[in-house]
Amino acid sequence: MAKLEAVIGRYCYLTVDGVEYRVYFEENGRGIPLLCQHTAGSDGRQWRHLLNDPEVTSKYRVIVPDLPYHGKSLPPQSVDWWKAEYKLTKSFFIDFLVELKHCLELKRPAFIGCSMGGNLALDLALERPDEFKAVIGLEGADYTPGLDIIWFNHPRISGEFKFANLYESTAPAGPENNRREIGWVYSQSAPPVFRGDLYYYSREHNLTGQLGRIDTSRIPVYLLCGEYDFASTPEMCRRTASQIKGAKYTLMEGLGHFPVAENYQLFKRYLMPVLNEIANMR
């Protein structure tokens, strides 16, 4: 008998700024929709443990898209994308998630994102608070400058740099195979994608002085940060949460920048109280 996962993958077509995208997503579970956003330069594979966790999928319909240009979501057919530098903009990122929500007819899903997805959680809370039931930002902060370095997209530097670099971003005591897998996935993205995503992460996303405008009575905000994260440090995350009235901050000991992928069983101890709290909200 074949050993099959319950996770299924499909494509949907959606339009952002007049451009149609064929978007790959995976899903599993029934209940509250939970939209999961991968990190910069990666794809939805990093959510595979969550997608397969019955404790989550018994309460949540977990939905994991690959952003256009990432994973199995190819660049659009109607654009000469090879003639322009790939850059993820804040407006596209927000519009894409909201359009996906509409495309899949999701009624007030919860949102969880990591790294640039963690930053997006804050942007969604500020700009589209009524679209989502709650946002969970992993490894996100109000402002995360300085990461869009040229070496992430340089003709003389191979994908091995990403393989080594992102491995360092995980906590050292986590499962070795998972830590290597993160680097493996990073080394597979098309050359401009990681740095192009970091355009949003390090430049366009900047909520300095704006966090006080997030209304957690309209959209609950949870921020969780790994002890070992050197990109969006626990101090940056804690400082961000402290400026949002009602936001809840959790330090995740023994985890790094990729908690959901690097050590899911440990991450789950921090995640489940949040998911249970959201599930019990009206």
Added chain:
Amino acid sequence: MTVAFLDPLKIGRLRQSINQDAEFKLAARYMSEDVLFEVDKARSIVRVRNGEISEIKIGPSPDESWSFGISAPAASWEKLLQQIPPPFFTGLNAAMMRRHLQITGNLELAFAYLWALNRILDIMKQPGNE
């Protein structure tokens, strides 16, 4: 603390351990560079030729050059070389990003071989190489 690449009694074994390491062989293939390691003011040059360490030279002379350098105070090296390093010391890039270490000279070359360089750190944590 004594870092192995500065200890005349340890550099022979360290060189052997690195050259026998399967992952280093993969990561350092095609690498032919001279890497300066600095702990405070103490220095050594690790010479790599075609993916193998050909020499570890403690205290290079003033007329020698190198491809790039890795420079940090002893306190940073001590953290980098712990079996379970503390936050921000999980590798050269992490420590550099948080300004606990400097990569000097040709950063492009250093990043091209980051995998190999971090593997050297891992091997320096192994029993007998600490």
